[in-house]
Amino acid sequence: MQQLFSQVLGQRDLSRAGDLFSLHDTEIEDCLSQALDQIKTISCSPDYLTNDNDQAVVEICITRITTAIRETGSIERHSTALVGLWESCLEHNLTPQGENTEDTPHAKIASDITSCILQNYSCPSVMVLAVPVAVRFLQRGNKELSRNMSSYLSLAAIAKADLLAEHTEAITVSVLGARVLRSNWIELTLT
Template sequence: MHQLFSLVLGQRDLSRAGDLFSLEDVDIEDCLSQALDQIKAISCSADYLTSDNDQAVVEICITRITTAIRETGSIEKHSAALVALWESCLEHKLTPPGESTEDTPHAKIASDITSCILQNYSCPSVMTLAVPVAVRFLQRGNKELSRNMSSYLSLAAMAKADLLSDHAEAVTLSVLGEMFCRAVVLQSFSR
């Protein structure tokens, strides 16, 4: 792994995390999957939810990694590690507690990764990994994530419908559930 990524992630050094943006994309491209694996270990640790420092380091590193992936066109090379981190978010709470509108730390990670993965809806190898995970996000109750997943999945369906065929029931139930919730809200306002 690049020395600066090792330092920032290994020591969770927020003061040096911004320096990652001074690196050339091509200089870090080979270590991105390794960095994603380390981010997954950090975000799954017991103290992640209570450590603002760790959360900030992870957010900065994810932004740097997803930028490098886009700029180098290396989504296929890093899709397995990216999808593994994304999927690990499903093991954690994704809906804000009570009346809070602020995303949970794992919902932030999932949101940051979603577009990087699903903007590649025309790439079958990436979508083969991503679609089963995206469908699971539809059922987790985070409205913003569900809305984004639905939009990207509709693009994936247009590009390669057979990728969604195994998940048609789950997608349909999610869409119907969303429509039902909207109907109930609209009906309550009309009274």
């Protein structure tokens, strides 16, 4: 892994995390999947929910990684690791509890990487990995994530409807249960 990424993630070094933006995208492109795997390990650790430092390091690193993926056009190369991290968020609470309306730490991760993944709705290899995970997010009770997923899935339905065909029932149940999608979504998925 690139030395600075290794230090920031290995030592959870928040003081150096901002320095990742001084690196050129091509300098770090080779290590992005490895960095995503390390972020997954950090975010799945038992103390992640209470460790503000680790959460801040993860947020900064995800922003740097998704930027590099977009700028280098390397989504296909890193989609497995990116979707793996995204999917790991489903193992955690995604819905704010009580009066707290702020996203949970794992909802923040999911939100941060959703657009990086689903903006590539016209790339079949990415969508094959992403659509089953996106559908599961629809059913997790986080309204903002559900809205974002539904918008991207609508685009995916237009670009590659067959990828969503096997998920029509789950999408329809989500639509009827949460009412997060516009009525034209139902028409798109059922035709």
